[in-house]
Amino acid sequence: MIRKLIRSARLQVAIIALLTAGFAYGNTTQQDSIPQKVEASESAHTEKAFNAGEMIIDHIVDAHEWHILTYNDFHLSIPLPVILIDNGKLVAFSASHFHHGHETYKGYKLMTEGENKGKIVKVLDDGSLDATAELPLDFSITKNVVSLFISLLLLCFVFISIANKYKKNPDVAPKGLQSMLEPLILFVRDDIAIPGIGKKNYARFMPFLLTVFFFIFFNNLLGLIPIFPGGANLTGNIAITLVLALFTFVITTFIGNKNYWLHIFNAPGVPWWLKFPIPLMPVVEFIGLITKPFVLMVRLFANITAGHIILLGFMSLIFIFGNMNVILGYGVSVFSIAFGVFMTMLELLVAFIQAYVFALLSSIYFGMAMEEHHHEEEHPTDH
């Protein structure tokens, strides 16, 4: 997502001159031909040349190809496999056949605008959209899926390799990668799992909490790297955070003990009429059951996406101003990069905090679901 723009910012000395000069040239010719329209439609024609909002969204959503850079008319991108399930039929081909959405292939088209932008739709033989057909189920190995696989492989590689060190000689002081990650593992154990779940039960949840913590942390960091293996906005994708929150929800639901469910459907200390004729409290508690994972999902998604949007926004400023005036573009780039560096630093912090918060809240929910009876107050209205 941010990869292209940060890269562009880095290479701007080389590229910006050409890019903006091209735009500026285009603009001046336009200005020459239609001088009276320029002032009125300044924003309209910069939008045509460079639409910041569109660019930002394009960088933070999923894609069927891994775009690396665009240089005038040259697009460098890695095409990824498209896998569709269309009426129970499996269809697979390379996304390069779409030519970035310019062509149809096997009766499918990659939409570049409109409601279904970025999705693959069916087209009729004459090339027009098949309005009646449902969208095929898209199981493509998209940019985020590739990024997911890369990050999971990285997780496996890193942690299995340090696990081998622990297996070989557990009594030796940690070295290298092991000494870098051990404090984090201990952090997850001592500051996330044990305070949230308690010493008695925490060990069962360590694999999940460690995997979630490091998955989020690694992907947040990978998302900040603007070049190829990183740069996908994975933890800022709602499908990913949905699945992560789903895991927390499912585990919480399965481990919930009698006490936990009692508190939801028959909360002690609540007047009986709030339960039986008007089941307000059970409904509120039940909504709480759903909102907890929902908030987990939205928090991670929103935090990471927002960080990327801000960063991309700063970079967009360069091009917006560059389109008005080349010199202005250069001037603004200094501030944009300064703010970009600042934001990236902040995002490094956020990368850790969000991983911490997700794992901590998950562990607190697990702890709540397994809490033994602790309310000893008398409830005369109860029963």
Place this chain on the structure above:
Amino acid sequence: MQLVTPGIGLIFWMLVSFSLVMLILKVYAWTPIMKGIHQREDTIEKALEAANEAKKEMLQLKAGNEQLLRDAKDERDALMRDARKVKEAILEEARVKANEEAARIMENARENIQFEKMAAINDLKNQIASISIEIAEKLLGKELENKKQQQELTEKLLKDVKIN
């Protein structure tokens, strides 16, 4: 909308691959890592305990040594005291014996002296008797010649007599 609409494909791949990786990591990474960390913590705890134990033992040992030293000193003192007593007893005994011996020797000497004295007196008595007889003889011889001379002679003889 695209931003907040979860894609079915990504959900599917995420569910499958994340579950798989979680299982793989559980078996091949988290379990050995947690076990290793736990084991190391145990080892460190035990080592600390052992160090404390050793320190305590050292202190005990030191106290034991001091006790031993004190005992040895006491024993030495006791031995010295005994030795002194024995020495004094021996000396006392020796003195007593010496006194007794001296007394015995003195007694013997006194007896000898008494004996010798008695012998000397007896001898003297005998000599006086014989001298008296001689004087009497001579007196008797002279008396016959001169009365005066007789007198002189008696006196002269008496002068010569030395009671020895």
